[in-house]
Amino acid sequence: MKKQGLRLTITMGLVVSLLIGSSAHSSQISIARAAEPSSNRALILLAPGADLNSTIKTVELTGGCVTHIFPPAALIGNVPVAPDDARAVYRQAVNEAVLVTLTGKARRAAQVWNQLLASESSSIAARIDTEIVNDALAPPPPERTLSLASVSGSAQTPNYYETSEYFIGRVAVGIVLPESDGSADSSTEDWNADERALVLSEITAALDWWAALEPNAHLTFVYDDGTAAPIATGYEPISRPASDQSLWITEIMEKKGYTGPSHFGQVRDYNNALREAYDTDWAFTIFVVDSSNDGDNRFADHHFAYAYLGGPFFVMTYGNSTYGPNNMDAVAAHETGHIFFALDQYYSAHQPCTRQAGYLGVENQNSEYGGCASDAPSIMRGHTPPYRNGDIDAYARGQIGWRDSDGDGILDPVDTTLNVISSDYVTATEQPNVLTFTGSVRDDPFPSPLRRDTIINTIEQVQYRWTGGKWTDAQPADGAFDTYTEAFTFTTPPLPTGDLDIDLRVVDSAGNELIQTLATIPMVDPVDAILDTTLTQAAQQAAGGEEQPHVTYNGQGISTISYIAGAYYRIDDGPWQPLAASDGAFDEPQEDFTFTIDLATLNPGLHQIQARSMDGAGNTETSPAGDSIFVQLQTHSVFLPLVLANK
Incomplete structure (x- = not known):
């Protein structure tokens, strides 16, 4: 599990509400739906367990x-190959005959999948409403004072209050539906099954919209789906002003087991619990208030959708004023932008062009207020x-956070810097070249x-090589490469003679890479003094009239302390192939061998040929004899008869 760090100072955001407009005319609005997916997009239903x-x-x-991700029942994504442990994989809509056999989370995920696949847009008459007033509400100050000691050991990872710093990576989404029970207010609303299913589908569609906009954000959403079981409250939220949210949110969060000193603290506790349970980078909560029987789909103070800049939650009604339930996805998409620090851009929000927001501190230069540098259509308008x-x-x-300054395909907040903090080495007592x-x-x-500087990347791979060698995995000191700081170790095989660079390669979860030379070491292989192989190329020759020649090599192995027990050759980095002694047996201090390479089996280009010996004491050369050969691309001329047509 990721360990969540804690921060020293808290910057509180403002509540921002979704503005619908300022005129009073009506228009037909067609809501975006996911187009028919590529052949690889699929719903995976998982088998129990x-x-x-x-x-x-x-x-x-x-x-x-x-x-x-709808744990533990289903996944939706780009699935080139169906997993073996899948209960079922659907690349088209789940038909009604199958749908009625599904239950619980599998059924709800299938309903979401079918909604995402809907090829026809739904159209409703949407009246452009008057502005929402008093929508910039300051949340209360944080209840926790985060000390330096509380962030010790994980100071760079997102802390308790940092649950949506940038919109990249894996995000837990809690969905909560209040259900009035009439104990404090008259109950005027009751969620039904179709409404609850629509809420989940619309929220998923909104987040799917974001994921499709920026593939390099690698967004994955994990749902803590509360649509199946609305939570009772004595209050009827839609009949009260939005400013009364603390009454019903506090009661609901207590029933979920979160008993903090305020409803903000309770929701933050819930978000952090989701982040820990689902191993996500970020988390936020969505409260959807039933308004099916309400005349204007607004709270008593005329709000209908609002979000806290930077989290921890947003609230919207089922009908969202004149948007209507089938346009809930457009509203949810806008509010999700606020969760990750995108500012409002419509005129009445009065957001100045130069106001900076988000992890990257980007100005609001597409605001309609103040003659800004840009005037582009945007979800934040x-x-x-x-x-x-x-x-x-x-x-x-x-x-x-969606900016890629250097164009390398890695968005800036995760375009991090890998560093080697320390390295040292020792030589083996009995093998100084190890x-x-x-x-x-x-x-x-x-x-x-x-x-605060924050990282969600983790070290994924550490490898080493020496001059002329191949990359080989190093080992994590704690058993796994899974945090942003890691200790490593590796032991080389016997190294050849020469001045060798020992290089380290580090790769993180975002694809950042570091290659650095740890040391340049003059190496002497002790085997070189007692074991040696020579290799001589004989003339190339055509075999049996073939156009492509063969190459024959003559070699010799010499041991000064034992007998030659074997000889081997290889081509490029292929496996070592055993050779036969010219006199029939490897049993003398000096042995000759011969081998032939059929160039027809090699691709055009340069190839390395190596040979080495092993002695009776078990020593094997690490500095083999070598040669290179170049294979030409064979071309053939074809002569066709010239045929002249009679005129």
Whole structure:
């Protein structure tokens, strides 16, 4: 599990509400739905008891990725090869005959899948509403004072309050539906099964929209789906002002087992529990308030959707004023932008062009307020057309962390810097050409101009090589490479004679790579003084009239302390092949051998030929004899008869 660090100072965000507009005319709005997926996109239903993480790993190893996880029952993603442990894999809609046989989370995931596949857009008459007033609400100060001691050992990883620093990686999403029981307020709303299913489908569609916008964000959403079981509260949220949220959120979170001093603390506790349980980078909560019987689908103070900048949650009604339930995905997409620090851009929000936000500290230069540098359609301006058209401007992208300054395909917040912190080596007592290295590496965060420097990357691989050698895995000191700082060790095989560079290669989970020379070491192989092989190329010759020649090598192995027990050759980095002694047996201090290479079996280009000997004491050369040969591309001329047509 990732260990969550704690931060020293807290920067509180503002509540931001979704503005619908300022005029009062009506228009037909067509909501974006996921297009028919590529042939690789699929719903995977897991068998009872299946290992969810193992299935995800299988999908990733076959070149796929998982976008939506409904633990423990189902996955949705790009699935080139169906996993062996899948109960069922669907690449088209799940038909009704199968759907009625499914239960629980598998059924809800199948309903979501069918909704994502819907090829026809749903259209509703959406009236452009008047502005929402008093939508910038400051949350209470944090209840926790985070000390330096509390972040010791994990100071660079996201802490308790950092649950949505940038929109990259794996995100846990808690969905909570309040259900009034009439004990405090009159109960006017009751969730039904179709409404609850629609909530999950619309939220998933909104997050699917974000994932499709930026593949390099590698977004994966893990749902703690509360749509199956709304939680009772004595209050009827839709009949009260949004400012009364503490009453019903506190009661609901207590029933979920979170008893913090405020509803903000309770939701943060819940988010961090989700992040720990599902091993995600980030987490946030969505409260959806039933408004099916409400006249305007708004709270008593006219709010209908609002989010806290940087989390920990957002709230929306089922009908979202004139958007309607079938446009909930457009509303949820906008509010999710706020969770990851994207600012509002519509005029009445009065957000200045120069206001900076997000981990990268990007200005709000697409705001409609103040004559900004950009005037592009964007999801952060509200309304449904930007959602339908997949519109997001460059400034909002930057505020949520979607900027790639160097164009390497790795977004800036995870384009981190790998460093070798320490390294040392010792030589083996009995084999001075065998080295054991120990050291440590660290992944340093991309620096933020506004926020605390934070990293979600982990070290994934550490390898070493010597001059002329191949990359070989080093070992993690603690058993696994899975954090942003790791200790490593490796022991080389017997190294050949020469001035050797010992190189280290480090790769992290975002694809960042470091190659660094740890040491240049003058190496003397003690075997060279007692065992030697020579190799001489005989003339190339055509065999049996073939156009492609063969090459014959004559070699000799000499041991000064024992007898030659064997000789071997290889081509390039292929396996060592045993040779026969010219006199029939390897049993003398000096032995000759011969071998022939059929060039027809080699690809055109340069090839390395090596030979080495082993003596009766078990010594094997690490500095083999070598030669190189170049194979030409064979061309053939074909002569065709000239045929002249009669005129």
